[in-house]
Amino acid sequence: MNVLGFDYGSRLIGVALGNRLTGTARPLGVVTNGGNGPDWERIDRWVREWQPDALLVGLPLTLDGAEQPASRGARAFAAALVKRCGLPLHLVDERRSSIEAARRFAQRRAAGLAKRKQVADIDAVAAEVITETWLADPS
Template sequence: MSCVLGFDVGSRLTGVAIGNAFTASARGLTTIAVREGEPDWQQLDRLRTEWLPETLIVGLPLTLDGTEQPASRNARRFAAQLQQRYGLPVVLVDERHSSQEAALRFAAARGAGLKRRRDAATIDAEAAAIIVERWLGGADALPADVADR
């Protein structure tokens, strides 16, 4: 397996990242608009066709103590839709603190002059990259009984 796509599911935007298993690296690609609970499937179809991922990684938002929260349902629903639409393996990965880490990375890049305030929309894609990096780095996928709830 070499190429994976990762997702940080949000209520208005979903961040998308690309990961490479050979290099164990990931980078943010883009954000996908979410309208009335549905992502822009045409844009997702284009990304899948362009990158030909072998696995899809979806961040599962959990509370600090590891329990599910209302946003977890949206992530699970999105993961199920991805699996049904593309027939690819879909892995759920604990995404706790990924958005905060992405914001810190953005602030550091901005401080170094590498990013501008207008680039803030890329934070969701950076959060998706962090989720992919965790999985590539050996973070376990959530157990099947958790993934199937």
């Protein structure tokens, strides 16, 4: 039972794969996002390849839990995903996910598992954090 998690950004969208049975996630990569929207072809490929039973999109909130301008973009992306894929979708509070993603990326770099030039992959690591957050408490 797989889920795909997304860390929405106006330029890049991080993507991670999560497994409900193991409760673990791993980064898949990033897709570009811009004036013409996200790279739907690549997203569609991941959906076909991994056949998730649900999709997750991180919802950026302020520290006090209020919505912010970036929340609208994430909600619009989530709505487009549902329309395109027809799968259940869950919005996941992503407060502090970027801090945890930066910490994990630094650890992976120190261990020789990531390189500085792969810094764009931090968005995929953020998607991993978002996915793990949901897997820990899918309610």
